[in-house]
Amino acid sequence: xxxxxxxxxxxxxxxxxxxxxxxxxxxxxxxxxxxxxxxxxxxxxxxxxxxxxxxxxxxxxxxxxxxxxxxxxxxxxxxxxxxxxxxxxxxxxxxxxxxxxxxxxxxxxxxxxxxxxxxxxxxxxxxxxxxxxxxxxxxxxxxxxxxxxxxxxxxxxxxxxxxxxxxxxxxxxxxxxxxxxxxxxxxxxxxxxxxxxxxxxxxxxx
Amino acid sequence: xxxxxxxxxxxxxxxxxxxxxxxxxxxxxxxxxxxxxxxxxxxxxxxxxxxxxxxxxxxxxxxxxxxxxxxxxxxxxxxxxxxxxxxxxxxxxxxxxxxxxxxxxxxxxxxxxxxxxxxxxxxxxxxxxxxxxxxxxxxxxxxxxxxxxxxxxxxxxxxxxxxxxxxxxxxxxxxxxxxxxxxxxxxxxxxxxxxxxxxxxxxxxxxxxxxxxxxxxxxxxxxxxxxxxxxxxxxxxxxxxxxxxxxxxxxxxxxxxxxxxxxxxxxxxxxxxxxxxxxxxxxxxxxxxxxxxxxxxxxxxxxxxxxxxxxxxxxxxxxxxxxxxxxxxxxxxxxxxxxxxxxxxxxxxxxxxxxxxxxxxxxxxxxxxxxxxxxxxxxxxxxxxxxxxxxxxxxxxxxxxxxxxxxxxxxxxxxxxxxxxxxxxxxxxxxxxxxxxxxxxxxxxxxxxxxxx
Numbered sequence: 001x002x003x004x005x006x007x008x009x010x011x012x013x014x015x016x017x018x019x020x021x022x023x024x025x026x027x028x029x030x031x032x033x034x035x036x037x038x039x040x041x042x043x044x045x046x047x048x049x050x051x052x053x054x055x056x057x058x059x060x061x062x063x064x065x066x067x068x069x070x071x072x073x074x075x076x077x078x079x080x081x082x083x084x085x086x087x088x089x090x091x092x093x094x095x096x097x098x099x100x101x102x103x104x105x106x107x108x109x110x111x112x113x114x115x116x117x118x119x120x121x122x123x124x125x126x127x128x129x130x131x132x133x134x135x136x137x138x139x140x141x142x143x144x145x146x147x148x149x150x151x152x153x154x155x156x157x158x159x160x161x162x163x164x165x166x167x168x169x170x171x172x173x174x175x176x177x178x179x180x181x182x183x184x185x186x187x188x189x190x191x192x193x194x195x196x197x198x199x200x201x202x203x204x205x206x
Numbered sequence: 207x208x209x210x211x212x213x214x215x216x217x218x219x220x221x222x223x224x225x226x227x228x229x230x231x232x233x234x235x236x237x238x239x240x241x242x243x244x245x246x247x248x249x250x251x252x253x254x255x256x257x258x259x260x261x262x263x264x265x266x267x268x269x270x271x272x273x274x275x276x277x278x279x280x281x282x283x284x285x286x287x288x289x290x291x292x293x294x295x296x297x298x299x300x301x302x303x304x305x306x307x308x309x310x311x312x313x314x315x316x317x318x319x320x321x322x323x324x325x326x327x328x329x330x331x332x333x334x335x336x337x338x339x340x341x342x343x344x345x346x347x348x349x350x351x352x353x354x355x356x357x358x359x360x361x362x363x364x365x366x367x368x369x370x371x372x373x374x375x376x377x378x379x380x381x382x383x384x385x386x387x388x389x390x391x392x393x394x395x396x397x398x399x400x401x402x403x404x405x406x407x408x409x410x411x412x413x414x415x416x417x418x419x420x421x422x423x424x425x426x427x428x429x430x431x432x433x434x435x436x437x438x439x440x441x442x443x444x445x446x447x448x449x450x451x452x453x454x455x456x457x458x459x460x461x462x463x464x465x466x467x468x469x470x471x472x473x474x475x476x477x478x479x480x481x482x483x484x485x486x487x488x489x490x491x492x493x494x495x496x497x498x499x500x501x502x503x504x505x506x507x508x509x510x511x512x513x514x515x516x517x518x519x520x521x522x523x524x525x526x527x528x529x530x531x532x533x534x535x536x537x538x539x540x541x542x543x544x545x546x547x548x549x550x551x552x553x554x555x556x557x558x559x560x561x562x563x564x565x566x567x568x569x570x571x572x573x574x575x576x577x578x579x580x581x582x583x584x585x586x587x588x589x590x591x592x593x594x595x596x597x598x599x600x601x602x603x604x605x606x607x608x609x610x611x612x613x614x615x616x617x618x619x620x621x622x623x624x625x626x627x628x629x630x631x632x633x634x635x636x637x638x639x640x641x642x643x644x645x646x647x648x649x650x651x652x653x654x655x656x657x658x659x
Contacts (some may be wrong), residue, residue, distance in 0.1 A: 016210050044489040055627070074414055075490050082487075082494075092644030125432065128652065151432060154652030179638060182655040183417050189658075200656050202334055204308040206426065 021177035032061045039068055039079045047069025047079040054083035058099060062087060069119050083121060092130045100130055107131075108138045117147045124148065128155035133163055140167035149179060167189045168186040207480045211342045242293065244317055244597050250341075254320045255307040255331060257293035259443050260345055261322020264372075265293060267590060276594065280316050286442070287421040305332060305423065312339035317467045318368075319596060322535035325452050327429050332369070332607075334659050336361040341597045343590070345372040347440060347461035347617055348610035350453065353650030355611030355618075356637055357659045360606040368596035368651060370589060371610030373465035377586035378565035384558050385583045388569035394553030396471065398511045399462045402523060403496050403545040404455040405516050406447055407490025409439055410551030418465060430653035439492045448491035450651075455496025456517050457617040459545050463561040465605065465613045467512055467547055474609040477634035478503035478512070478616070483623035486518070488534040502621040514620055523548065525559055526568060540566045622648055 035057050037052035054061060061083065068080035090096075091103045107130075110123045124142070127135045136159065142152035153171070156164045169192065173182040184197040244250050254265050261284075271277040279297050283304040284290040294303045304310055311334055312318065318341035321331050329349045329563065335342050336358075345491055348371045349355040351603035362369050375381055413436035418424035424436045468474050481503050485496030499516040525543030533539060546566075548557035559566045576582070586592045586604045596603040615632075622645055623630050631640040639645045653659065 048487055048489045074412065078490075078492075089644070093626070093628055095643050121432075129647055150654060154432065154654070157648070158647055160647065164419045185655050185658055186652070189652075201330075201658055202308055202338065203313060203656075204312070205305040205656070206306040206421065 026056075028060045031057050032064055033179075035061050035083065036064050036068060037149055039065070039083055042078050044075065047075065051079045051083035051086055055085040057100040058087055058091060059106050061147050062103060063109070066110050066115065066123075067117050069122070070116050084122070084126065088126045088130055101134075104131055108135055111142065112136045114152070120148055121151050124151045124155040130159040131155070131159050133161060135159065136161075136163045136167050142172060143167075143171035143179075143183075150182060153182055157189055160199065165192060168192075215387065215628050227304070234397065240554075242596075243600065246598055249276060249278045249412055250282050250594060250597055251315055251317045252273055253277040253283065253310040253313070253316045254279070254293065254297075254322065255283045255310065255320075256321060256323030256327070256345075257282045258286060258289035260372075262293060262296070263295060264320050264322045264343070265270075265528070269297065271590065271594075276566050280313070281310050281372070285423040285426040288650075303494070306426070307385050308334070311335060317341060318343070324441070326350050326431050326445075326450060328525055329358055330430050330657055330659055331655070332358045333361040334560065336365045336367050336369075339365060339367065341368045343370045343372065343593050346589075346605075346610065347371075347453065347457045347464070348607070348614040349371075350450070350457075350614075350618065351648075351650050352557055352615060352618060352637065352639075354659065355581065357610050359607050361523075361627065363525070366600075368593060368600070368603060369444075370593035370596065371605045372589070373462050373605045373610065373613065374563055374589035375462045375466050375561040375565045376469050376604045377589035377592060378563070379559070381466060381469075381561075381566040382530045382585045383440070383568035383574075384466075384556070384571050387557060387567070388470050388549060389472075390552070390574075390576065392571075392574065393549060393551030393556050396510065396549050396551045397426065398513070398550040399467045399471065399547055400513045400550065401460070401467065401515065401545075401547040402524055403459055403463065403514070403516050404519050404522060406488075407493070408488040408497055409444075409447070409493045411439070412491035413438060426657075427655040428654070430651075432545070432652075432654060443572040444493070447495050449494050449625070452495070453617060453621055454499070455503065455545075456496070456499060456514055457614070459562070459613050460514055460617040460620070461600055463545055463547050464512065464616050465543075466561045466565065467549075468609065468613055468616075470535075471510065471603075473505065474509075474612060476505065477612060478486075478632055479506050479634075480504045480629055480631055481616075481619040481622045482629040485624045495621070496624050499620070499624065501623065503616060506552045509599045512616070514616075520545070523557060526557075526566070536562070539616050542562070 009022050034052055035054060038046055041047055065080045069077055071077040087103060093098045093189060107123050107127055111120055124139060139152050139155050142148045156168050167182055169187050172180060172187060175183055180202060181197050184194040187194050249569060257265050267275055268279060273277050279301055281302040281304055282293040284293060285305060290303055295382055296303055310316060319335045321344040324330060327348055328344055332342055332344050349358060381489055415437045418436035427441060447454060452458060483499065483501040485499035488497055501514040503512040522544055525540045525603045528537055528539055540559050542560045542564050546561060549556040556571060557568045592604050595601050619630060619632060626645055628644060630645055633640050639649060
């Protein structure tokens, strides 16, 4: 094949790939739109079928579903939350490393202050099941958030990598006195010796 | 109405000392018996943690032993003031009331605790009670996570306390007859046990979150669970229909019916190699446990299959009708026909209904006369009496901690497989799920400070 012909063939292949990619993206968008429409449906059976099928739609649905999680209709909001969990449980399956990485990234994007506390709290628990190295920093940043620090602590406690322990240690160093016992609890759970904040689990408080 | 007490340790020791002088039967039983054991002629001093619903039933059961002279009831505890007040009234004069169960654990005069709290508290309270040297009766299921079960077994073993978990089906008279019938080869080699149960309910009356009622300490009701706003559909008895706090029928009644299966199959201490579950989800409301459910547990060496099936009511096996002669002869009518199990052997089948406080064995097991040389099996004197014997003599209880954690693990693994939508592999020796990192994380749930194992 001449150089010119090779260039032509490459351009043609690129164009086909772009069209295929565009077609795939369009299909994904349609899938997300359909899922959200069914999640918002007034019929309970339709909503239930929708959230149960969310695993296959996957990462592209995460952010749109998060917006529905605070819907005024309680049952619609609940269906959206369950759809999010379905995605998390589906993507955590053995062998789905790439899919999980994308979902984790989308979830981390929901931890910012622009999201309602109820959504961020739920997302922390989702990350506790599938989050890895890249989830540690955004979770650890919430150790200083008075509404979310306890859930952030528990999420880090559950993620079984050393970086999570380091984040708990770093959080402990700068934590206010009233939160240090909580972090000490997690650190002990992860095998770290903590001085000065003894376990108080057997002490009556009420 | 008696006011809740919150004695500090020094106040308590002063008070207990005075009481010991003036009321001889309140002398801590440990003074007269081996350390941690109650002398054969001493009363066992109990305290009750969680006294509404089933916990209230347990209190009334223990009161019968108090009336018969073998038990003192020193204290009751609940985080719902209305329930606490009612329990004090029921238990009568001389019973102290507490809001926080840890006050009870500090009291040295209390030998044993009876725990009737929602399931999500069992693991934490059993571990705390064992670490405080108390003998324990705890409602079933033993635990909500694999990690809790491990911690409970370790704490009980380390502190040498007697534990009875409330799968009382093992202690029922007809359970003994069924067990004896099966181990004597009457239906041959059993390769399959199919448990059946009616569906878990759906919430027909969902309501929005609200402020908790004044009588309820919502923070302590949640305990180790992550915080969330109060919703009245979390409690009281309906906690059973939430996966976190109750687990649905598979954990509520599975801890009974599968307990009988593990006991009669001689399978305590063993576990499945694979667990695979499917189910249908509720269509609305807060409750999230599976309505219908199919779970298959595969055991190896020896090979057998255990199934748990929540099925529509019209598919349930028909209950045996008991004849007027039988009913006149102290044989009880089957009042709970909606659950039980079918044992399938190579020479026939056997069915029982119930499996909890009501356990009914098929006629052929009840009428079977053991020939000379037949094997006999342990006959429980009653679930509480079996526990009291354990407290006094260190004998192994019929639903001891290891056995109960093993049964709870079946319920937990079934729900995990349902939630994850995939088959799980279980390593019984290592007490872990194999080859599934997410499922491994879900073997434990981080607990809120300071309510932890």
